[in-house]
């Protein structure tokens with residue numbers, strides 16, 4: 001992808017983010033853009049870096065492990081996909097933050113892996129707000145106790161909640177799930193006294209609604225990089 005077309009898409013995206021912030025009476029600086037670079041090559045990421053982007057989201061450990069060493073060293077990487085616990089040690093090494101801590105088991109695996117490499121990782125707990133059987137994520141009623149446990153662990157730091165709402169053709173239909181995540185966050189903060197500043201919610205199709213409902217991280221793939229192909233693999 002050419003830097004120019006990426007730059008144009010980023011400008012369009014920035015306008016939409018700003019407009020959503022204006023509608024919600026929020027500052028642009030409260031909303032972080034997480035470009036989702038899954039399936040994209042290091043060349044595309046280099047072009048994005050030239051446009052001023054320096055933090056990226058990846059969902060597969062294997063792809064991220066091959067890709068990250070081929071990208072500029074100053075970039076930050078966020079995990080946004082389900083983590084198999086046997087890959088936690090890789091995740092701890094290559095990621096700076098995890099949005100997709102979808103069970104206590106994954107949290108414990110990350111805690112142990114981060115302890116082994118001597119780092120503290122900010123984590124968001126992924127919540128299955130709609131209670132869909134097919135989805136990763138903890139149930140809303142588990143969240144208070146998991147946040148309390150996370151707070152007691154020395155190598156993970158709970159900083160917020162994340163959700164992926166059920167699919168809907170009409171983005172307006174997902175507003176209630178974003179709102180539910182924010183209300184859950186507020187309730188959790190009140191019950192635990194633990195600050196959970198981050199709400200990771202909103203993707204290419206629904207980020208404006210997520211911003212209106214309080215998102216602090218929007219995870220954007222296709223609106224920035226175009227249609228996705230299969231996972232990226234090194235050629236040699």
Ligand SMILES: *Cc1c(COP(=O)(O)O)cnc(C)c1O
Pocket residue numbers: 036038059080081164203204205219220221222223
């Ligand atoms: C792929 C992915 C995204 C980005 O999706 P787009 O619709 O392309 O913006 C966001 N969040 C997660 C967890 C993803 O897996």
